[in-house]
């Protein structure tokens with residue numbers, strides 16, 4: 001019996017615990033050890049890392065990827081990609097998606113975990129095809145959520161649709177940490193049996209379920225689990241790598257991990273963790289176990305957003321009403337999974353319904369959703385609501401990206417000489433403002449180095 005591990009310290013744990021602020025220099029010295037620890041893959045790119053590099057760390061995200069690749073040549077490098085949304089929340093035209101995926105693989109990515117927040121397979125199709133063409137491994141992803149219409153049957157259908165696209169593996173992605181051990185066992189068993197692909201399971205330790213959930217998922221035949229090295233584990237991140245390695249070995253699984261290397265990795269990150277706690281970057285609140293998500297059946301992040309929103313409006317006394325309105329709004333919208341950005345959109349609408357009257361105001365995001373611009377709703381949308389908001393306007397039946405003109409050449413012309421390569425153009429397409437200011441700073445630095453070199457030669 002074998003179980004493989006994906007280490008998340010460089011991406012999801014970094015993102016969940018310290019807002020993705022870990023600079024390359026903080027983990028560079030440990031990359032060679034990570035490389036020989038025996039992981040199936042290192043999740044190290046995509047998600048918020050790209051934005052954070054440009055916006056806060058003054059790093060070229062592509063350069064980061066190439067340097068990780070060079071320092072860890074033996075382990076698969078993995079990224080998280082939001083299908084047609086790439087690394088953001090809007091839909092990009094197909095030419096940008098194709099080029100982004102191709103360049104990600106060229107710069108060092110081996111495994112792409114590709115998902116769509118609504119589990120609308122049309123929104124991952126172009127990215128999956130491009131990744132397979134580039135020779136990468138693809139984890140076709142099923143976003144896990146709790147709702148009256150999300151059941152084994154619906155997840156199996158999504159799994160089968162992903163298999164048809166040619167993905168080599170499925171991933172069950174529980175971003176809120178609300179998948180119970182019992183559900184994990186049933187879901188993984190059903191996917192293995194009905195779809196017949198290897199299954200990776202991704203969860204978060206937020207509600208305290210994660211260790212049990214992974215154990216049962218592995219017993220059901222899961223092939224890969226996502227964990228974080230212990231000093232960057234727990235809370236809103238993944239459960240600890242060493243603990244699961246220990247437990248699963250005891251049960252007779254081959255993990256392929258080298259406990260000595262894990263010990264070394266953890267020892268390396270400990271002082272950095274202490275620094276993060278000291279500076280406030282790591283807030284002890286995110287490390288606590290928070291079971292509210294289980295009681296309210298909504299993700300912890302969404303709950304804290306609602307509390308913040310109501311506190312700002314001095315209406316915290318209406319929290320219970322808002323919480324009971326959330327399922328109504330969700331039902332009207334056809335039960336979208338409560339992941340970003342849907343969780344925010346549903347939360348804001350529920351609050352507005354309670355404070356100002358049912359659908360008296362509707363955000364432009366909800367309007368776009370009702371138009372079909374986010375993709376197909378998992379369930380039936382309330383037609384009265386749709387008519388009230390859209391009037392006679394017909395909702396889209398095609399994929400939203402089919403309505404978008406190509407963008408790559410236009411962006412290339414727009415950013416001009418500031419971009420040195422395709423990768424720069426893609427950074428600009430994904431995060432125009434941040435990329436442009438990063439390029440300008442880079443240009444300045446180059447000029448300085450150039451002047452310095454000339455002076456030295458003269459002397």
Ligand code: CO
Nearest residue numbers: 012175202204
């Ligand atoms: Co996650």
